[in-house]
Amino acid sequence: MSSKDNLIIFDTTLRDGEQSPGASMTRDEKVRIAKLLEKMRVDVIEAGFAIASPGDFDAVKAVAESVKDSIICSLARAVPADIERAAEALKPANAGRIHTFIATSPIHMQYKLQMQPDQVLERAVAMVKLARNLRDDVEFSLEDGSRSEFDFQCRVIEAVINAGATTINIPDTVGYGAPDEYGLMFRRVIENVPNADKAVFSTHCHNDLGLAVANSLSAVMNGARQVECTINGLGERAGNASLEEIVMAVKTRADVFPVTTNIDPVHIVPTSRLVSSITGFPVQPNKAIVGANAFAHESGIHQDGVLKHRETYEIMSAESVGWKTNKLVLGKHSGRAAVKARFEELGITFESQEDLNKAFISFKDLADKKHEIFDEDLQALVSGVTAPDIAIKYEFFNLEATSKSGVKPKASMTLKVDGIEHQTEAEGDGLVDASFKAIEKIANSDTELQLYLVSAVTQGTDSLGEVTVRLEKDGVIVNGSGTDTDVIVASVKAYLDALNLMAAGTLKAHPQKEGV
Structure with missing residues (x-):
């Protein structure tokens, strides 16, 4: 043609x-x-x-x-x-x-x-x-x-x-x-x-x-x-x-x-x-185009070829589909306008000044913990915030989690439920298990944990950890997400996010009985 x-x-x-x-x-x-x-x-x-x-x-x-x-x-x-x-x-x-x-x-x-x-x-x-x-x-x-x-x-x-x-x-x-x-x-x-x-x-x-x-x-x-x-x-x-x-x-x-x-x-x-x-559906590492390994070369022969001429083993460039390291020239001293502008470049907008303020505070908190902040971190920060139209019933306040060889892990935390502080603690098979059991002592949600998924948003030991928690109750399934450089804290945030979504009753089991 x-x-x-x-x-x-x-x-x-x-x-x-x-x-x-x-x-x-x-x-x-x-x-x-x-x-x-x-x-x-x-x-x-x-x-x-x-x-x-x-x-x-x-x-x-x-x-x-x-x-x-x-x-x-x-x-x-x-x-x-x-x-x-x-x-x-x-x-x-x-x-x-x-x-x-x-x-x-x-x-x-x-x-x-x-x-x-x-x-x-x-x-x-x-x-x-x-x-x-x-x-x-x-x-x-x-x-x-x-x-x-x-x-x-x-x-x-x-x-x-x-x-x-x-x-x-x-x-x-x-x-x-x-x-x-x-x-x-x-x-x-x-x-x-x-x-x-x-x-x-x-x-x-x-x-x-x-x-x-x-x-x-x-x-x-x-x-x-x-x-x-x-x-x-x-x-x-x-x-x-x-x-x-x-x-x-x-x-x-x-x-x-x-x-x-x-x-x-x-x-x-x-x-x-x-x-x-x-x-909460992860992309497998070897998934074409968007998998983490889609443009990775381990074989020495492949590495040698790519170094000499990229097209020997790459039929498209990683940059052409968005694989690029966008390091923000932003840190804990950066202003609100610069952070807002970068959010907008990523297609993230805010319905109100209050929503932007929350995101900016989260950015500042992260900037105190991480030397470099990536676009993926900003995406995760926004994903880890409960939708603004969802009422916040359960709110994380603080957490103390201890683990020692030969001793059952223990989590002690303070939660706010409808604005009122509650102290709770529990032991578990691990720190995450102990934390979830402590939450349930107060929530008594009668939900079933369907999925617990942890992923590092970027590279490095200071990476922002992103946790997805999927809860099910009476056929209703919700996904909660939480982010923090501390995976245990991220897990607690994700569990509470799911509970808030469940309590709000805004999500539903899929009613589609047929479709193309």
Whole structure:
């Protein structure tokens, strides 16, 4: 091709990514991620499932209010209430899209929907017409498309395009597809549906067999011009196609792929780290593009080659995707304006002067403990603060933790509960265990600890430690986070953060019973 087509990047981290058990995000966390996605120049941001809960509705609306350069999308089942709720949440958006779907595979129609094919077709057309009356930009997905019968697939696609759908998504919902057959499916549909030229065809692949990226790229080679993907490949079950892998494959192998993207890849690594920090899902070290070892070379032969000429063993530069050491020329004597400016450069803004003041105090406290402060430290500082709209029931005051060989570890601490100080202490199998048991003597939360994760934000023994604590109670899952140069203190902060989120009752178990 003499000129390349534009490949639309549709990010669904805030919707499909959030369907990973334990990956719930608050409204403010979604807005923070969305702003970085906007900075990366993501074309479409699927902000949530507006009908799922009041919290999801508020999150979609908040993203629509905050992001101006990307299309904001809300998912909706092929049900009038879903579509109307999505349209309501999208009202503040500069550009909004309703994404509605219904299953079209025989197994889904028979066992899940209990509908005949003609009924599914009729429902699809009616709901696309309804959505189109509310928004000009309508996407329709054939759930479990990779296992749908070809003739019925074509009937549905032709009908919904005539009804007003501008994007047609044929997802590999259960990760069943293989690259050759999945790509061929797109080519056959585009060639056989008479009005195929009136819509953009989209791919949305799950990674159950580890083929999500391969399937997505195969679809692109066969006519798809939108890819639905997530940061870090986050998503339910084995995850979704990874945005960073799709984008960098297209960019690096420009000689192969007939498309280009609008993505600015230098924001990939910072966004990856933010998503990991907020969700508590760590990135494996050998993960392509964003893993800690993605550009590391241990082999002497590799090291020698890279030193002589980088391209011998690196097909892209680390800097091109955001792997750079941004050392702040800031310290404990730095002013508020300079710190605020650096936060803004990282895509972090504050709703009020009080929020900025809290972040600045945290920065000053950290500057007293660390000689060098990195961008990752600033991201972690903000991630470790409970959202401003969450009432603080439990507050950390001080901690004394002792451990000695042959003696059971003990934690003594002072907590504030609803503003009143309480003394508590407990022994445990380790200092973290003792600290959590001490907290529970007061909280009696009846929660179950699902995950305890510690990570060093930067290198060095003075690194800021970031702790994620996942608690579950009656099907509700929350992630708390805490940061400190002392890992025990960070653990206590994370546990209390999770308890505050649980007490506020603003998060919920995932209500999505179906999705693409």
